[in-house]
Amino acid sequence: MAARYGRGQALTDRQVHTMLLEMADKLERIRPDEPITTIGRHALLQATTMDPPLLRALRERAPEIDGEQVRRDYAAQLRQSASEAGAPTPVQALTTRVLTLAADNLRPYETIAGHVPGHTVPVCMTDGLRDIVIGRALDTVLTTVRQYTTQDAVRATVRAVLPPVTGNVSDYAAQLRKTEAPA
Secondary structure, rough: OHHOOOOOOOHHHHHHHHHHHHHHHHHOOOOOOEEEEHHHHHHHHHOOOHHHHHHHHHHHHOOOOOOOEEHHHHHHHHHHHOOOOEEEEEEHHHHHHHHHHHHHHOOHOEEOOOOOOOOEOOOOOOOOHHHHHHHHHHHHHHOOOOOHHHHHHHHHHHHHHHOOOOOOOHHHHHHHHHHHOOO
């Protein structure tokens, strides 16, 4: 059962790449000329994700800070670290985040209480439920994207790669996690 919710290495790498770029954007937007220390690096990493596997991967990829460094300079190092690993396009990375978030948003709907106390019944996936979780995921991910052309491209890509609605909610969530954004 646990394997159903696991991430592949490719998905983890794409998410880490996206988070490195988000961290760099944040450092360049908020007090870019002030210093950041090792403690600030740790705080930035934990503010970016609370997911233990992603946090481990992010710690491995984010450059260390010795002493103190200007935030703008550290942002440049983060961008360099993100670019070293054959990075996906922003649309691919955002599409992956939307699909992963939508799959996570399906978890509460996987089962309902059955007629026998203590037993649950799997819920069938519907177009309406898919549209709700995809819409929520798009709203959440795209709130930080300022360019309308990028937003439109992500929406179009997500709709293009969505698997057809079949089976129950947990099976559909697994399909969403495996869906890849086109190159």
